Ligand SMILES: Nc1ncnc2c1ncn2[C@@H]1O[C@H](COP(=O)(O)OP(=O)(O)OP(=O)(O)O)[C@@H](O)[C@H]1O
């Protein structure tokens with residue numbers, strides 16, 4: 001009796017200390033990341049103080065970007081970032097959904113794993129390589145083969161008017177779309193695969209065909225998770241720097257046309273930080289960085305919450 | 320007695336696992352046939368072979384004949400989708416579509432077959448909910464989500480959904496296993512009414528339920544049909560020793 005008690009104690013004690021070390025280490029790393037993020041935030045906030053003092057809220061609404069006169073406004077960059085990212089989403093979502101549905105519902109069992117692997121591998125291509133490809137292949141292609149029919153058939157819209165020299169908002173959007181398809185499609189696929197069998201069977205037993213099952217049972221059930229995947233892609237597009245800088249044209253003007261060059265928040269920081277000499281120039285770039293961080297944070301958090309919500313509903317249903 | 324469904328030499332597999340062996344059975348029209356047997360003996364697999372739901376499981380296959388009104392549903396020129404429209408199924412776990420309203424859940428099958436007329440849909444939704452004894456409880460909440468109902472109500476919603484497409488046969492796979500006694504007795508009463516018009520097959524682990532509602536009972540063991548006959552006979556004078564053992568609870 002005593003011995004049993006003793007050994008019980010020993011086991012539970014050694015377990016406890018193991019747990020303790022484990023938790024301490026993990027906790028340290030986790031806390032480290034949070035502190036790092038916080039410091040980053042703080043640094044950007046302090047660094048942008050000068051710009052905020054001088055330009056105030058007007059920084060967000062002014063579209064003058066004049067390093068010589070030292071007048072700075074972020075609107076063209078905010079515009080460029082949001083529009084190019086939206087454009088990317090509009091292009092990427094149908095593709096990603098198609099890929100996700102194909103990989104989870106239609107593809108032969110044997111092809112599923114290798115195909116998803118290949119698509120996820122696309123995400124591993126360095127973005128400067130995608131950028132080079134964009135400059136040499138994609139931009140001329142869009143200029144010669146995509147832009148002419150667009151301006152012929154949709155030219156009545158201001159979106160597709162004006163001359164097109166290759167480097168443009170449209171090219172930026174397409175490049176971004178290519179870059180976010182791997183993440184949106186693989187997260188959508190995972191979400192679709194969490195749709196329980198009983199939902200598919202409910203539709204099948206009513207006499208739904210494969211596609212009808214996807215339409216009435218699978219996609220509605222997965223919709224909030226898919227929405228989360230899309231927003232996650234949006235977050236990626238907003239923060240993407242290298243490739244889009246190489247193809248978007250880098251011109252801080254707001255134009256209605258997708259054929260005109262544009263500029264994004266990430267690109268302006270990457271391009272101009274080295275040559276920014278005056279304090280206010282640097283501070284303005286830092287403020288753009290701060291805004292970019294805030295926007296990406298909000299979007300990513302929203303996406304995570306949506307995906308978690310879906311997974312939680314699913315987990316709750318299973319028990 | 321007139322057979323609605325005649326099963327001949329039915330075998331079923333999951334991959335290499337042979338789970339149904341040479342089943343021969345006749346299921347009577349406008350009656351309730353209960354399928355009983357210990358867990359894992361192949362009851363669900365058997366009824367899923369009757370509406371070709373078995374084959375939707377990856378690697379699952381079946382062989383043999385299942386004649387419904389004289390046509391073999393495993394004939395190569397038969398589309399399983401048509402079979403599933405004619406032979407409805409209610410699952411063990413209530414599975415309404417959570418993103419659809421109660422109304423849309425009921426008419427989901429009709430919409431698939433192309434019915435668009437709103438008046439007709441509303442009418443059928445009401446009729447089906449009435450038949451499923453759910454109308455009075457939900458008539459003011461037809462636009463609420465199907466997931467907002469209790470488990471028993473959800474199961475009756477699933478029954479209404481199966482009824483709305485007007486099948487001839489409805490298969491129930493342990494429809495009451497997740498339900499309280501009151502919901503259970505509602506569903507049993509409902510089955511008694513439905514058998515006037517439909518042919519029903521019910522898998523159940525509840526011996527009293529089988530004895531109460533069914534006209535015929537089939538006892539399955541290890542993937543084989545051990546005994547099949549009138550419910551009275553099976554429960555009072557089983558011919559096989561293993562049937563008797565199972566019914567009085569000696570195993571399973
Ligand atoms: N998806 C599957 N994949 C592989 N084997 C399966 C699958 N579903 C069922 N089986 C096997 O087939 C056999 C019959 O299963 P079935 O579900 O028909 O039994 P059951 O009589 O309905 O049992 P229960 O009363 O527990 O529902 C079991 O041995 C089971 O392990």
Ligand SMILES: [Mg+2]
Pocket residue numbers: 362363364492
């Ligand atoms: Mg079963």
